[in-house]
Amino acid sequence: MNETVNLKTLYASDKPLTLAIMAMGGQGGGVLADWVVGLAEEQGWMAQSTSVPGVAQRTGATIYYIEMLPARDGVSPIFSLMPTPGDVDIVLAAELMEAGRSVLRGLVTPDKTTLIASTHRSFAVGEKEKPGDGIGDPTVVVGATDFAARRTIAFVMDTLATKNGSVISASMFGALAAADVLPFPKEAFEATIRSGGKGVEPSLRAFNAAYERAKTKPRDEVVALPPKHFDTMPETAGHPDLDRLVHRMRAEFPEVAWPLLFAGVKKLTDFQDPAYAAEYLDRVGKLHALDRVNGGEDRDYAFTVQSAKYVAVAMAYDDVIRVADLKTRGTRFNRVAKEVGVKQDQILYMTEYMHPRMEEVVGTMPKRLGLWVESRPKIFAWLDRRINKGRRVQTGTLFWFLTLYTLAALRRIRRGTLRHLRETEHREAWLNIATSFLSRNYDLAVEVINNRRLVKGYSDTHARGLSKFDRVMSALTTLADREDGAAWMKRLRQAALLDESGIALDGALKTVSTL
Structure with missing residues (x-):
């Protein structure tokens, strides 16, 4: 017996509401996905959640994908297992760069997608492995998301959750409720959290804090680099030895150098003792005297300022x-x-x-x-x-x-240790080279001081840093009498900071050798 089956009577043809969550381990992405599914089902909808984990720590977040439809008697919806580029209604990213990844994957589209993202950073392996500043520019991500998304809600949800004793998933759930992109009341969201039975009160606090934040100020301004902050040098430090150091800084050095000098004194007092910090002021004082007689005042004492920074770094070596x-x-x-x-x-x-x-x-x-x-x-x-x-x-x-x-x-x-002897000898050799250029090429002398940035850490890291420092300094004979010598020295240092193996530095040194 042959029967004709009308597929429309068995399957819904309505388009489901789709949602993708991008979260790393420990951020509660699975909990957030369960909350969304539980919320939908409590409101009489049918929902399905799937997940695709990242392959390794911070090489990619787990993607939780949810599709949902209002339940209909006698109709069984068929849900997709994976998000389709250009067909996602809501994307939640638990970290700023994951929001950028969602744009690259095509999950965020300007005619359709509401993007909800935390603007804090959890640095990727590729960012942390670079010897210099390998951090991705967050403003590029923000620009991409503004262009790609129909609407964006982005602020520091991680900090908000921590302040309320919870995790970021609770904050993201609050921002999702405030976005009004799901057809469910706020009370239903809160009821879903209560039904979990664990950490209810902290989760509700984080949820409500994020809800109010998303309603009143849905966007945070993101800058490429955080503003630098130096503690103000006090009139008194509350201890005779420290007070003498503060008085010396005020009396012997230009005001432009005070912030870095004060930071250096604090660092070296913590590293060793006030007497060691006094040795630091003695050494920077000698450098400042040379700076002053070589026209440093006309250059806003750039040599003294950078010496205040990097002499402290050199004296507070990692052992x-x-x-x-x-x-x-x-x-x-x-x-x-x-x-x-x-x-x-x-x-x-x-x-x-x-x-x-x-x-x-x-x-x-x-x-x-x-x-x-x-x-x-x-x-x-x-x-x-x-x-x-x-x-x-x-x-x-x-x-x-x-x-x-x-x-x-x-x-x-x-x-009295051998390491201290070696560090002192290396420091003095470096400073003697720098001061030898003050009268010949002031700007190059400043860049020689800045080269100390290459030396950091201990063990193998320290050895690699010293090797790069020596290789960059080897170009001094070529650059000493060039007007653009300082610019080239800076380029060499930047090349040395690009990768651990020194491939970029090899190329830069070959270029300098042709000058």
Whole structure:
């Protein structure tokens, strides 16, 4: 028996309302998707949620895709499993660059899509691996989303959620409710959160805060770089030794250098002690005297200002003592606990990955002993085979905390270590080169000071930085007497900061060699 089946009686032909959520691990994207589906079903709609996870940490967010339709008796909708470019009504991005990715994928279209995004940043691996500033320009993303979306709601939802003791998914749910793009009342959104049964009150606080924010000020202004902020130098620091340092800065240096000098004094007092900060002022004072007699006043003391910055950086080098100090500070434990949202009835453990080399161990030794070990390759190699290995250190356990705390206490003898001797020698050689150019090429001398930016970190990172520093400085013989020498030196430094392997620097040095 043959029957003719009318497909229209079995399947709905209405177009579903489509929604895509782009969130990284820990941002509650799955919870947000469940809330949206639960909300729709409670309101008599049919909904389906699917997800496609990112392949690795911060190489791509998980995409949660939801389609929904009002339920109809006897009609079974067929929902798609994946978003189709040009056919998504609502996109929620839990981070600014994920909003940009959604535009690149074609999920955001000007005639259709409402884009709801948090403007905070969680930096991608590609951004963090660059030795210099590899951060993507957020203003480019904002410009793209303004062009691509029919409507955009964008503000810092992550901070808003944290202030209310919740996670960003609750803030995004509030912004979604405020956008009025789903045909459900606000009370229905709140009821969906309550039905979850966990963390209800913090989630509701974050939801309502974001709802009000989206209604009153739906957009935040995004800038390419955050404004630099320096603490104002006080009249008194509340301690005799520190007060003397403040008085010296005011009496011996131009006002234009005060912000960086004050920052340097604070950094070096924290790194070592007030006496070490006084040594810093002594050294910068000598540089300022040379700057003054070589026409520095006419150039707004650019040499002194940059010296105030980078001499402090050079003197506060990263060594084993510094690393151990930072990892055992109570403020660090409190900060991490706050960042991960530890509750009062929970215990936090942090696992550090450390890979010490014999070079770091020798650097921590008194200089005579360190030189003795270095001069005996067999002893050095024998010790290195036992030390040079990766370790996972739980700083919350008594053994490892006391081990690192003991290392941090070595700051009292830091001035007598081999590492301090090497850092001092390198610093003085660098500053002597810079001052030798003051009378010949002032701008080039300033760029030589700025080259210290290439040296950072410890262990392998420090070694690579020193190598790049030396290679950039090797161009001085070519650039010394050129009017555009400073500009070329700056280009070389920027090339060195582009990639870890130094490929861009290789090309830049070849260009300079042809000048």
